[in-house]
Amino acid sequence: xxxxxxxxxxGEISETTRKRVQETIDQLGYRPSxxxxxxxxxxxxxxxxxxxxNANPFFSEVARGVEDVAYAEGYxxxxxxxxxxxxxxxxxxxxxxxxxxxxxILCSSRLDDDDLKAALRHYSAVVLVNRTAPVxxxxxxxxxxxxxxxxxxxxxxxxxxxxxxxxxxxxRSRSGQMRVKGYRTTLEACGLTYNAEWVRQCxxxxxxxxxxxxxxxNDHPELTxxxxxxxxxxxxxxxxxxxxxxxxxxxxxxxxxxxxxxxxWVTPPLTTCDFPKYQLGSQAMQMLLARINDCSQGxxxxxxxxxxxxxxxxx
Amino acid sequence: xxxxxxxxxxGEISETTRKRVQETIDQLGYRPSxxxxxxxxxxxxxxxxxxxxNANPFFSEVARGVEDVAYAEGYxxxxxxxxxxxxxxxxxxxxxxxxxxxxxILCSSRLDDDDLKAALRHYSAVVLVNRTAPVxxxxxxxxxxxxxxxxxxxxxxxxxxxxxxxxxxxxRSRSGQMRVKGYRTTLEACGLTYNAEWVRQCxxxxxxxxxxxxxxxNDHPELTxxxxxxxxxxxxxxxxxxxxxxxxxxxxxxxxxxxxxxxxWVTPPLTTCDFPKYQLGSQAMQMLLARINDCSQGxxxxxxxxxxxxxxxxx
DNA sequence: CTGTTAGCGCTTTCAC
DNA sequence: GTGAAAGCGCTAACAG
Numbered sequence: 324x325x326x327x328x329x330x331x332x333x334g335e336i337s338e339t340t341r342k343r344v345q346e347t348i349d350q351l352g353y354r355p356s357x358x359x360x361x362x363x364x365x366x367x368x369x370x371x372x373x374x375x376x377n378a379n380p381f382f383s384e385v386a387r388g389v390e391d392v393a394y395a396e397g398y399x400x401x402x403x404x405x406x407x408x409x410x411x412x413x414x415x416x417x418x419x420x421x422x423x424x425x426x427x428i429l430c431s432s433r434l435d436d437d438d439l440k441a442a443l444r445h446y447s448a449v450v451l452v453n454r455t456a457p458v459x460x461x462x463x464x465x466x467x468x469x470x471x472x473x474x475x476x477x478x479x480x481x482x483x484x485x486x487x488x489x490x491x492x493x494x495r496s497r498s499g500q501m502r503v504k505g506y507r508t509t510l511e512a513c514g515l516t517y518n519a520e521w522v523r524q525c526x527x528x529x530x531x532x533x534x535x536x537x538x539x540x541n542d543h544p545e546l547t548x549x550x551x552x553x554x555x556x557x558x559x560x561x562x563x564x565x566x567x568x569x570x571x572x573x574x575x576x577x578x579x580x581x582x583x584x585x586x587x588w589v590t591p592p593l594t595t596c597d598f599p600k601y602q603l604g605s606q607a608m609q610m611l612l613a614r615i616n617d618c619s620q621g622x623x624x625x626x627x628x629x630x631x632x633x634x635x636x637x638x
Numbered sequence: 639x640x641x642x643x644x645x646x647x648x649g650e651i652s653e654t655t656r657k658r659v660q661e662t663i664d665q666l667g668y669r670p671s672x673x674x675x676x677x678x679x680x681x682x683x684x685x686x687x688x689x690x691x692n693a694n695p696f697f698s699e700v701a702r703g704v705e706d707v708a709y710a711e712g713y714x715x716x717x718x719x720x721x722x723x724x725x726x727x728x729x730x731x732x733x734x735x736x737x738x739x740x741x742x743i744l745c746s747s748r749l750d751d752d753d754l755k756a757a758l759r760h761y762s763a764v765v766l767v768n769r770t771a772p773v774x775x776x777x778x779x780x781x782x783x784x785x786x787x788x789x790x791x792x793x794x795x796x797x798x799x800x801x802x803x804x805x806x807x808x809x810r811s812r813s814g815q816m817r818v819k820g821y822r823t824t825l826e827a828c829g830l831t832y833n834a835e836w837v838r839q840c841x842x843x844x845x846x847x848x849x850x851x852x853x854x855x856n857d858h859p860e861l862t863x864x865x866x867x868x869x870x871x872x873x874x875x876x877x878x879x880x881x882x883x884x885x886x887x888x889x890x891x892x893x894x895x896x897x898x899x900x901x902x903w904v905t906p907p908l909t910t911c912d913f914p915k916y917q918l919g920s921q922a923m924q925m926l927l928a929r930i931n932d933c934s935q936g937x938x939x940x941x942x943x944x945x946x947x948x949x950x951x952x953x
Numbered sequence: 954c955t956g957t958t959a960g961c962g963c964t965t966t967c968a969c
Numbered sequence: 970g971t972g973a974a975a976g977c978g979c980t981a982a983c984a985g
Binding site for chain 1: 645667669670671672673674676677681682683684691692693695698699701705706709712714715716717719726729730732733734735736738744759760827844873899900903904905916
Binding site for chain 4: 580
């Protein structure tokens with residue numbers, strides 16, 4: 324008991340015994356069991372972070388943001404990948420629940436509303452990133468993807484482009500849908516017509532971007548610009564242009580999304596729609612902590628604004 | 639008790655009660671508390687993974703390898719970053735210990751032998767990545783960095799280069815030391831002299847690579863090739879060459895290390911020394927599991943071999 | 954085949 | 970200021 328008081332710095336203790344206890348602790352290298360403590364306090368000092376793929380630079384930066392504030396606040400974070408696999412997403416959420424995490428940050432969930440509600444029904448603290456909430460008890464942080472697509476599209480139109488293709492991302496992804504939507508409404512707002520043939524579905528990886536961009540350019544040589552679902556697909560598009568003998572940006576301008584580090588180092592450097600990935604993570608963790616510490620408080624719904632980074636691929 | 643038996647599929651149970659119990663479990667959405675279980679079994683089903691920086695593509699891929707096998711085996715992994723900060727490294731190791739992880743994978747530790755021993759003295763299962771072990775109870779997986787530097791250097795020499803610069807990595811890092819060593823011994827083995835002025839210390843990030851490469855090329859225009867501590871610094875070197883009006887590979891050949899995805903997409907694509915990052919992680923996790931399940935078994939010390947990926951930056 | 958007892962290492966509560 | 974008792978949710982060992 325006295326040891327407990329020393330460790331937690333709680334209650335009155337004489338300076339002499341405190342010292343004596345502390346010395347013994349140091350000598351033995353004693354570490355209090357956070358799991359035994361958790362059993363009684365119902366707090367584990369752990370949170371779960373679920374992402375699609377930690378090897379994707381977007382998520383690995385988000386994870387850094389999460390872990391940095393977790394570390395500062397004395398929390399440890401479980402990192403789980405889902406690979407866009409629904410069964411795996413459900414499984415990791417369950418395993419995290421069994422570990423009695425104090426809260427969960429779930430990025431880009433691919434579950435539908437019902438499955439999501441079911442998977443999270445026992446959690447009291449949840450922050451959803453890049454996904455709107457099916458119930459109001461969840462905090463959310465979403466990117467303003469529609470706005471991002473808008474400023475990207477406007478930028479190209481202002482540069483004189485009239486035939487702008489679009490490499491669209493996964494249908495199940497909120498970002499995927501919203502970026503196409505922003506593209507379409509902006510075109511129409513500017514008096515241009517939306518042409519479904521200029522839009523192609525594409526996996527969010529370089530290889531797919533290259534393949535689909537190649538096909539798109541081949542079928543529609545009239546295109547003078549391409550907006551790509553993310554920077555990886557945009558890099559693929561750059562390759563496709565090179566392969567097809569089309570110069571970037573002179574023949575075809577290319578715009579990406581995310582502003583991952585890679586974007587600045589390819590040739591030509593990518594014009595891209597930046598989202599603050601690290602801040603996304605750190606904000607999510609802060610929001611989660613707020614909920615963990617006071618689960619009565621209303622949940623925030625933050626919308627993060629994009630910024631167009633203009634580089635040589637679409638000046 | 640009967641519930642426990644159903645959940646763990648242990649002992650004899652009549653089919654009827656098993657069903658009845660299972661139904662109630664499903665209905666209630668009951669999840670056994672892994673932490674209460676841990677208190678009695680002394681197994682938490684968690685492991686710690688400590689890296690320098692998860693936003694570095696090298697580590698984020700290692701982490702994927704670790705997490706994938708952890709997931710397959712029913713483990714969850716705590717991800718911690720150290721930022722090369724010794725105090726933080728010690729702190730996370732301690733917090734992981736308090737969480738009673740079943741084992742720890744420690745990548746690129748910056749602690750000296752004594753601190754490392756102290757920080758890990760209560761752990762029974764440890765795998766060190768990219769670091770030799772101060773005590774034989776630790777498993778290790780190290781890259782054969784010296785060999786990597788050797789094949790990179792030989793490749794350049796065979797291509798006719800005689801004046802080869804070197805952007806060296808952090809002094810505290812095993813890789814940093816070994817890569818320089820391999821470069822030096824290979825030069826000498828080939829009858830060339832090692833010139834300390836051609837070697838410059840450099841941080842393992844693009845900006846530093848660019849800055850140091852620029853200075854090096856400026857001071858030593860006689861250099862016709864550069865080996866860089868990793869791909870990030872190599873990308874910086876490419877920039878420096880472009881800025882200085884030196885064409886790659888015609889005027890200066892550039893070689894990197896790691897073969898991160900970026901390496902393939904820059905212009906020109908990087909010749910680089912590949913290490914199997916994902917496998918590094920998955921092997922480390924397998925090794926750790928072996929030790930967790932039988933801590934009596936002798937510890938392996940694996941050396942991972944590099945492979946030179948020849949691309950346009952140094953054909 | 955099922956239930957009872959005890960204890961994992963801590964904190965909460967209350968007694969001294 | 971310090972200690973004793975009880976209990977968190979589970980499983981190991983044993984009893985019925």
